[in-house]
Amino acid sequence: MFVDWPILSLVIWLPIIGGIAVLATANESRPMQARGLSLLVAILTFILSIPLYSDFHLGTHLMQFQENTRWISAFNINYHLGVDGISMPLILLTTFMTVIVIVAGWEVIKFKQSQYMAAFLIMEGLMNGVFAALDAALFYVFWEAMLIPMFIIIGVWGGPNRVYATIKFFLYTFFGSVFMLIALLYLYFKTGSFEILAYHQYKFGLGPQTLVFIAFLLAFAVKVPMWPVHTWLPDAHVEAPTGGSVILAAIMLKLGAYGFLRFSLPITPDASHSLDWLMIGLSLIAVVYIGFVALIQQDMKKLIAYSSIAHMGFVTLGFFIAWRIYANTGEYKGVVMGIEGGMVQMISHGFISGALFLCVGVMYDRMHSRMIKDYGGVVNTMPVFAAFMVLFAMANTGLPGTSGFVGEFMVILSSFKANFWFAFLAATTLIIGAAYTLWMVKRVIFGDVTNDGVAKLQDINRREFMFLAILAFMVLLFGIWPAPLLQVMDASVVNLVAHMTQSKL
């Protein structure tokens, strides 16, 4: 029944308009009204996004749910939306996590509640726009607009050092995206169009490809983030309010990785090929180097932030091993698994890192500290919470049966085909990842009660139980049965691999 509806427009504009409505009807004295309306909008958006999955046609890589109208004719810019197996799961992740974040911010935000909720709703719409846009200009507008709500969220509801963090965050990402704009303009002048799918077909030489690739890389690498342009992330996470951290980790980081799939690989396959050593190198540095850095963090949010960077290393590793696999084995078998593994890792990391940040938020709301040393023996006073925290921690270490395992497993399996040492270095996460996660768990959760603050802790309430339980369910579901996720991706990834392994020269 939904097939004829402009679903993509709805999931973009409903939350944005809803967010504006929340702002318009804001009343500081009646925060429940703003919360209720925001939750309604978020849930409605999530429900509207479900047909994207249920009515999705498997077995085709073509764009679905397309909408295409003229926007700025003078520059041949269109309002062109559409999803394939690569972007559709990410939109669902966005609409899903927004509901969680609204619930998580329910009582926790003490001032300007309506603005807080509105910022998240508007951001949801903009992020959906990024994933759905098939017109490069439209994409760029959403991409940049997205920065504003996040900038506000960190800047207004953030911690004591929020100004430094927001400016760092803003300049870092802005710096990157300026180069992307140049690359998009270059492609526009060459092809006369802003159609992303037309860029995929545009053939050009290695020199310009390399420049375009590097321009994209600067934008996407900052977002992912890849080493060495990652240092904004720990600061941003530490200062952001819980909801901001969740959205940042669960979805914003995925935008960069999505960019590689939508732009870099299909538009500049030859440059991707010739620079794959760089991408693989940076990915492995993220896994190993950042893992060790995470080990010694004293601030839980920083630790999880570094852990996010390490986990995103798997995503980029999976994306860029194609040509090494070919060089090593003489065939492209294994490439699809690498990319799909990276994509599963993106979705899974959305749940797990989101859940971990929520866990830290739950503790922070009670103790007003993120420092590991201020905790110890939380399990004694918050047993239910501790059970969730241990589950998510285990998922973070990639334990089979949780979604955290699936992506890492697939990427390690396929990277072995490229080079033994890639798999070797990537697999060290089994040890390092477990070390930093479990060491934190040991110091925070287990042990005897270390101080009065911990002794007075109240276990999670029903609201907190609800969002943690839902995330736990998702983490286990995709761990035990990831097949549905892979099914929707498969056709698009297979097509992408066929396309990118075809030289444009």
Add this chain to the structure above:
Amino acid sequence: MPDNMQTIYIWIVLAPLIGSIIAGLFGKKVGRAGAHWATIIGVAVACILSMIVFKHMVIDGAKPFNGTVYTWLVSDGVRFEVGFLIDKLSAMMMVVVTFVSLMVHIYTIGYMHDDPGYQRFFSYIALFTFSMLMLVMSNNFMQLFFGWEAVGLISYLLIGFWFKKESAIYANMKAFLVNRVGDFGFLLGIAGVLMYFGTLDYATVFANTGPVVGKTIQVFPGSDWSVLSLICISLFIGAMGKSAQVPLHVWLPDSMEGPTPISALIHAATMVTAGIYMVARMSPLFELSETALSVVIIIGAITAFFMGLLGLVQNDIKRVVAYSTLSQLGYMTVALGASAYAAGIFHLMTHAFFKALLFLGAGSVIIAMHHEQDMRKMGGLRKYMPITWITSLIGSLALIGTPGFAGFYSKDSIIEAVGHSHIPGAGFAYAAVLSGVFITALYSFRMYFLVFHGKERMDEHTRSHLHETPWVVTIPLILLAIPSVIIGFIYVGDMAFGDFFEGAITVLPKHDVLGALAEEYHGPFSMMFHSLLTLPFWFAAAGVALAWFLYMKRPDIPNIIQEKLRFVHQVLDNKYYADRFNEIVFAGGSRLLGKVLWQNGDVRVIDGVIINGTARTVGIISGIVRRIQTGFLYNYAFAMIFGLMFLLAVFVLR
């Protein structure tokens, strides 16, 4: 009845899982009794069904079952499936796992009686049973790895069960991390299998070894390694972690921080034997790599001998049994290396019964002693707890390989097999396992005499409260004592020297040591009598005699020896300094590396120089540029005139 069989297999794994979920998620609602009934019924169902499967496979001689339950995911044309491979090997493992687990469940009612985490404990051990069954029943590497890590998780949760104890939560993290080192290798092995076989399904992999045999891989430039050796050694690293082989053995003694029932179930009878099971299951691959077999036999021999030595100096009753477990796992590994997989698995089975018995016996003693574990404060307990005494004696006799007992048949088969093996390293292994017999007997009976005989060294209060433990504790002891006596006698002909595992375990003719021994095998009685003329028997007897002399006849001598050989004692007491080495080099090294990378890489270079440095540079430049904008009209006028003149000059002179 092939259709019903798949249903039965599914219920075997689901029944404990359901019990675990009831006890874990609804523990408060169902109460203590509800929790133990839910899990015990679940495990009992699994146990009875496993016995039906065993009968179906072994006695009725049904064909192996290999089927898929559901497709986990499909990617790149590779199907990852969850499914079961049921043959005699897995059927036997299923019976052992569910039976020991059931005994431990019943025993736990008594052991954990006063513990506030009662429901949680039952939930964990039932979940463990589920995971272990998933591991042994798997028909592919993915599910094997799932079970492998899942049992590791439960082990982590159970070692740290008493989470207030600092030593417990240190031990559980250590156990998980050391196991992860093994899993690291294991995962690489699996990746290698997928790369060279294109599938993770056991049957397909084992059937297609031919094309892979001669293949090589350049791990280091210029050095060609056999692919199969690389895969097998990687897989074996996984086994070293799970089955606690040197140097990844360090977690097992510390795991004794957990409650005793799980020491019996997880850290003696079942989980730690997963590595042995896995290598036996992979015998079609290991057979093709003598290098790997050689590694296996040497690692096993080192573990069997040197870990046994450590058992001699321990005073904690559970630690003695723990080191004994390490040493026995070494025996099993040696058997694998000698291609005597069947003997290794046979020893795995007998060991599961008598070691679970010994642990539960030790637990019974600990209950009676009010959670005192130091053997120096025990003694003469046989008067107070006759059932524990007799059953522990049976366990000890089985462990040291007394002719007729279960351990004798399995251990003697291993020693004989190693003696016949020609794998490089077999000579060393033979010496190790042979002298290990003496050490085993010595530490076993040292423990036995210190606990059950001699002077009563406990304080008066404890002594006055000593009595036999309740029936929920003693019944499992008795039920485990029975197989500890008879199971070897019954199955030695079939399992060690017969074709029990035909189809499940592959041995190349040139490695078939058990086949050679089978020709000299004339029934369990003759094996028993023949053994009286062989070295192992006399070594064991000498060990017992020495233990008796040192700890019964002249209890003053051990201290003198300790004084005279202070250096040796120190080394043994510090467990060859392995823990300290790991702590300084690996744990300390990682933290240091992390600190260096963070402070220098992230903070100093990237943020300090590049990011904030750029910001500073921009600040400095703008500071300079700002000075030009003075706001004075004559400055601007001067600049304009100067500019005009310059342009004019350029224009005119051109």
